[in-house]
Amino acid sequence: MTLEKFQGIIPAFYACYDDQGNISETRTKDLCDYLYNKGVQGVYVGGSSGECIYQNLEERKSVLSYVANNLKGKMTLIAHVGAPSTRDSIELAKHAAALGYDALSAIPPIYFRLPDSSVFKYWSEIIEATPLDFIIYNIPQTTGYTLSPALFKKLLENKKVIGVKNSSMPTMDIERFKRVGGDDVIIFNGPDEQFVAGRIMGAGAGIGGTYAVMPELFLKANELVQAGNFNEATQIQSDINEIIIALCSLNDGHMYAGIKEILNRRGVNIGSVRSPLEGVSSNDSAKLDAIITTIDQAIERYCG
Numbered sequence: 001m002t003l004e005k006f007q008g009i010i011p012a013f014y015a016c017y018d019d020q021g022n023i024s025e026t027r028t029k030d031l032c033d034y035l036y037n038k039g040v041q042g043v044y045v046g047g048s049s050g051e052c053i054y055q056n057l058e059e060r061k062s063v064l065s066y067v068a069n070n071l072k073g074k075m076t077l078i079a080h081v082g083a084p085s086t087r088d089s090i091e092l093a094k095h096a097a098a099l100g101y102d103a104l105s106a107i108p109p110i111y112f113r114l115p116d117s118s119v120f121k122y123w124s125e126i127i128e129a130t131p132l133d134f135i136i137y138n139i140p141q142t143t144g145y146t147l148s149p150a151l152f153k154k155l156l157e158n159k160k161v162i163g164v165k166n167s168s169m170p171t172m173d174i175e176r177f178k179r180v181g182g183d184d185v186i187i188f189n190g191p192d193e194q195f196v197a198g199r200i201m202g203a204g205a206g207i208g209g210t211y212a213v214m215p216e217l218f219l220k221a222n223e224l225v226q227a228g229n230f231n232e233a234t235q236i237q238s239d240i241n242e243i244i245i246a247l248c249s250l251n252d253g254h255m256y257a258g259i260k261e262i263l264n265r266r267g268v269n270i271g272s273v274r275s276p277l278e279g280v281s282s283n284d285s286a287k288l289d290a291i292i293t294t295i296d297q298a299i300e301r302y303c304g
């Protein structure tokens, strides 16, 4: 089994809506084309950045189909299929498998605080439903559930489990999961603010929600980490963090709305966000202008 196809920069794919807020096939294609042209290694479809939590099953299936139609065979495709019930998660998993996705991934069960035994059963049933490789998704800050190295070790007894997308903040968690899994597993760095640190602590790749708005910077940082040039990689990380902090500090709009507006200004219109996330307003305009300038200057500085 080769983990090579999962290495590198894997943007979390955004929900692409039309002007009425419905899933848009053409705008999904536009985002696919944009990311393909940027040279990223893959996409993570239907996760947090994909606003999966605000979409029904049919919408989520459509998104998986539209992305596969445009990118299958061009880059690595990972389908996030976590849903409130095991039944819906399995339906999404089978759909993704039929479309030829390279791997599945899922958050743990949400809302009720379930014991490890239930979480293990939930993930195991999804894994058993298809022949695809599986990536555990650990994101305690949104799910309230923390994956322990012990449960990860138990899950790894199933050879279809190839790694974990770790979005918890301590990079030590990456080191712990890598220690448990060794060379046969891949850890994906989740928090974009510590991509470089995560890579140094053992992550073989990154899946991130802000990659698509500045893919050049993450691709360059990854290249520098690979080359052992940690000083320059850290400088890029510092500039990336200024950008993320600014994206999280808009007056009205949610970070994803800000990202979508920046993409729109760059010619890729994928609509806005779905309520209760809030869209950008004219109050955000000056801040967005400044963010675009900062991104452009950083790209010029490091990749020009």
Ligand SMILES: CC(=O)N[C@@H]([C@@H](O)[C@H](O)[C@H](O)CO)[C@@H](O)CC(=O)C(=O)O
Residues within 6 Å of the ligand: 012, 013, 044, 046, 047, 048, 049, 050, 139, 141, 142, 166, 167, 189, 190, 191, 192, 193, 207, 208, 209, 210, 244
């Ligand atoms: C909580 C959250 O959304 N975390 C993001 C980060 O990439 C995040 O957007 C970034 O670090 C900015 O805070 C990813 O780990 C998850 C993600 O993008 C996804 O599943 O779509």
